[in-house]
Amino acid sequence: MSEVQSVQWFPGHMAKTRRKIGEDLKLVDIVAEILDSRIPQSSSNPVLQEIIRSKPRLAVFNKSDLADPKETDRWIAFYRSQKIPAVAVDCKTGKGVPNFYRTVQERLGAQLSIWKEKGMVGRPIRIMVLGIPNVGKSSLINRMIGGKAGKAEVQDRPGVTRQNRWFTIGKGFELLDTPGVLWPKFEDPLVGEHLAFTGAVKDEILDLEGLSFRLVELLMELYPQAVDQRYKIEVPKEPVPPGYEILEQIGRKRGMLLSKGEIDLERAAAMLLDEFRSGKLGRITLEQAPQKK
Ligand code: G4P
Numbered sequence: 001m002s003e004v005q006s007v008q009w010f011p012g013h014m015a016k017t018r019r020k021i022g023e024d025l026k027l028v029d030i031v032a033e034i035l036d037s038r039i040p041q042s043s044s045n046p047v048l049q050e051i052i053r054s055k056p057r058l059a060v061f062n063k064s065d066l067a068d069p070k071e072t073d074r075w076i077a078f079y080r081s082q083k084i085p086a087v088a089v090d091c092k093t094g095k096g097v098p099n100f101y102r103t104v105q106e107r108l109g110a111q112l113s114i115w116k117e118k119g120m121v122g123r124p125i126r127i128m129v130l131g132i133p134n135v136g137k138s139s140l141i142n143r144m145i146g147g148k149a150g151k152a153e154v155q156d157r158p159g160v161t162r163q164n165r166w167f168t169i170g171k172g173f174e175l176l177d178t179p180g181v182l183w184p185k186f187e188d189p190l191v192g193e194h195l196a197f198t199g200a201v202k203d204e205i206l207d208l209e210g211l212s213f214r215l216v217e218l219l220m221e222l223y224p225q226a227v228d229q230r231y232k233i234e235v236p237k238e239p240v241p242p243g244y245e246i247l248e249q250i251g252r253k254r255g256m257l258l259s260k261g262e263i264d265l266e267r268a269a270a271m272l273l274d275e276f277r278s279g280k281l282g283r284i285t286l287e288q289a290p291q292k293k
Contacts, residue, residue: 009183009186013183017180020180024128024176024180025055028055028126028127029108029126029127030055030058030104030107030108030126030128031052031055031057031180032057032058032100032104032140033045033048033058033059033060033131033182034062034130034179035059035060035061035062035135036136036200037061037063037071037072037088038286040287040289041191041287042188042190042191043135043184043195043200044184045132045184046184046185056107059076059079059085059086059087060086060089060100061086061089062089062090062140063090063135063136064095064096065092065095065279067284067285068283071289075285076088077289087099091136091143097144105125108125112125122172124172124173124174125173125174126173126175127175127176128175128179129141129179130179130180131181133200134195134199137179141175141177144167144169144175145175165178193211196211197215197218197273197276197277198286199273208269208270209265209269211269212247212268212272212273213242213244213247215276216272219284220235220237220240221240222284222285223282224237226282226284229282230275230281230282231249231250231253231254232253233253235249247265247268247269247272248263248268250271251264254271256268
């Protein structure tokens with residue numbers, strides 16, 4: 001099974017998800033698509049705009065603590081240039097979450113004025129969180145309901161299907177409790193690979209050595225100094241040697257040897273992936289924002 005197919009989506013699931021999100025959309029004022037800041041492209045849903053049509057949206061660049069801040073700024077500027085408000089957050093610490101609320105209010109500014117004119121004082125803004133698996137949807141929801149903004153309060157509301165419940169999150173917001181789980185653009189092999197690098201695909205079904213060879217090659221292309229600094233190895237930059245040679249050097253340096261003095265590449269691969277995913281190699285973004293024309 002390829003890495004990409006391992007993201008288990010079938011046409012039936014996709015149709016059902018679209019239908020459910022279509023129904024939920026009628027209940028909310030805005031949708032927040034959560035992205036992984038390290039791979040903003042691969043962690044986005046390819047047909048989101050088609051699904052949500054004219055519903056206001058914003059992009060939430062989560063896991064910003066693990067991504068290159070300069071690149072996150074570029075991505076945010078790119079989204080804004082496409083008229084999509086965007087914010088960076090870190091759900092591990094809650095950094096950026098107040099800005100998320102502010103951005104929602106700004107995006108809905110005209111709507112809020114209309115509500116005010118109509119005397120709908122206190123009408124809460126209703127938000128739905130969407131995103132592919134592992135981007136941090138539950139973490140953001142937990143932040144919103146658990147943070148200072150307010151306490152989780154599940155309530156029934158007429159016209160809301162039984163599965164849908166709301167969290168009142170203070171500051172005039174309500175959150176649909178179940179996030180919409182979307183699918184990535186899995187027909188693109190690079191997308192599957194980038195999702196696997198970040199740990200969004202179950203490792204059991206992956207060829208971890210092959211994956212780590214490709215990750216270290218990409219790191220050498222984008223952040224060679226991060227590899228040099230972490231592993232204290234001398235890797236020629238022109239041309240960069242194949243990934244397995246770099247991983248061999250890393251394994252040797254870390255003393256990962258098998259009985260006959262061979263390098264234990266399996267261990268080295270698992271270590272590299274783990275260290276990348278946990279941020280030990282520094283703040284790294286694997287996908288760069290499109291250049292502005
Ligand atoms: P999902 O609902 O979209 O599927 O994602 P979820 O919130 O379950 O988050 C997936 C993983 O990403 C979790 O790690 C979570 O802790 C981590 N995560 C979420 N937001 C952030 C963030 O802003 N920064 C960092 N560094 N990590 C984040 P896990 O290993 O699956 O579980 P855990 O034991 O760490 O919680």
